[in-house]
Amino acid sequence: MTSLSALRSSLAAPSPLPASQAVRPQVAGLAGSVGAEDPGRTDDSRSSSPPLEGTRLTLSGSSAGASATYTRPGPPSSLWARASDDAISRLIERNQQSAGSSLAQRWNGLGGALLAQLASGAGDYSQAMVHLDASRPLSVQWEDLHRGATQVSLQLMTRGGQSITLQINAHSGSADQAPGLQVDIRSQGALDHGTRQALQQLAQGLDKALAALGQEKGPQLELDGLLSFDRSQFASLNLEVKLPAGEPQALRGFSLRLGREQDQLALQTEQGQVQLRLERDSPLAQADAAQRQAAIAQQLRAVDAAAARGHADEGVVALFKSAFVQMHGGTDAQDSRTSSASDSRRAPTLHLSPGLAAHVQGLVSGLADFEASFSSDATRLNDLGLITEQSHTEYRLRQSTEALQLRKGDLRVQQTLEMQLQASILQARNSGMLMPAEGNYDITQINDRQTRRTLIEAVAGELVRAARESDEQQLTQWKMLIKHRAVQERSTPERQHSVELLI
DSSP: OOOHHHHHGGGSOOOOOOGGGOOOOEETTOSSOSSOOOTTOOSOOOOSSOOOOEEEEEOTTSSTTOEEEEESSSOOSEEESSOOOSHHHHHHHHHHHHOOSOHHHHHTTHHHHHHHHHHTTOOOEEEEEEEOOTTSOHHHHHHHTTTTOEEEEEEEEETTSOEEEEEEEEEOOBTTBOOEEEEEEEESSOOOHHHHHHHHHHHHHHHHHHHHHTOTTOOOOOOHHHHTOOTTTEEEEEEEEEOOTTOOOSEEEEEEEEOSSEEEEEEEESSEEEEEEEETTOTTOOOOHHHHHHHHHHHHHHHHHHHHHHTOOHHHHHHHHHHHHHHTTOSGGGHHHHHHHGGGSOOOOOOOOHHHHHHHHHHSOOSOOEEEEEEEEEEEEOTTSOEEEEEEEEEEEEEEEEEEOSSTTOEEEEEEEEEEEEEEEEEOGGGOOOOGGGTOEEEEEEEEEEEEEEEEEEETTEEEEEEEEEEEEEEEEEEEEETTEEEEEEEEEEEEEEEEEOO
């Protein structure tokens, strides 16, 4: 079983494409191509413009006789891997010409277009384009396209064991590298009609997900089109977005892994991170839409209360809630998807009468077991626009369900929900400017834990026990610091315990 901590490694800096996927350059407006033709395509590596008289340059390390001609009066504006007269190349060029600072503009429509390429039966495809810098060698510029690029990678595994991989590398440009973009999609063998149709259905969902993640004001989550991927055709779906250090984006990394046993999400922003894992083999997770919506709403109220107590970053909390709702199928558009998808879950079968099954189902949350967390760093400004508060918040939420049935009609269920909140809040006195280095501020530390257990027992088809036990602990510690020394402090522990009979 994959742990949540393992997801953090998926947000590491991107690596370049393997040598087998390397592309060979072609200059727009050149008389000839640079490098050998791509064996995966039948079109020539021709220039996208007619040949013009100019200065001929031969690149060292190229195939024999390979050269590039710069047209007068100045050098061409871009370098292409191959002929750029197809629809995806035109989309790349349009995105690069109109792209501002947002990733959404650079990715616009490319993911869906690449999936549609395979879905149409046209086969594998790769292309790349980099804007030219006349002050630097072409070979260096081409190699630098792989370095420091924001990388999108999608991997699908079919039920038959075939892999489909998609990759988009987008370089925003830097002091020593011009902007560029590279795309690649390939499949391991021929795809049948059902797989191609499932790819076509996935195209729009991928574009929507990337458009939301790449928003200039900060990432959003639009995952329904990915979460509804055809599990009858695909065994797994993995989407990753990796950004290099120093890239001026609010998004720092993203990972979505949908598989047979687990669905996992990890998101990292400048303000914090969100992680969520769902167990697809959870017992008693077949809630109808009304029960699921009610259970999700209850969890979101608890999240809001914890976030307010811990002074968490509002943007990170909103992303956490959005991820929780969408992964649990809590939007109106997902209700039908969740109902049908529950049939493909690997939950154990319980042999109960319809009446008892309905009664038991109504006493639990109806959600798949999960582990969810967020951490955030936040600041608050005073009326003068100066930082007067800093906070670090960590929140964890976990549900686990055990169902034991030794014989038909007998059942024992225990569902446990655990919550933990830890926060550290630094505040300047009198709403002044917070200067932690001087050691004059108030600090509040919070450590809360809550456990809720639902116990259900049935004997010979009759419900004999149903109770919910809750235990809640809150600890608030406050200190007044003057020159880093605590001159006042207080500790406020609270604990509550209750048992609720459900029948």
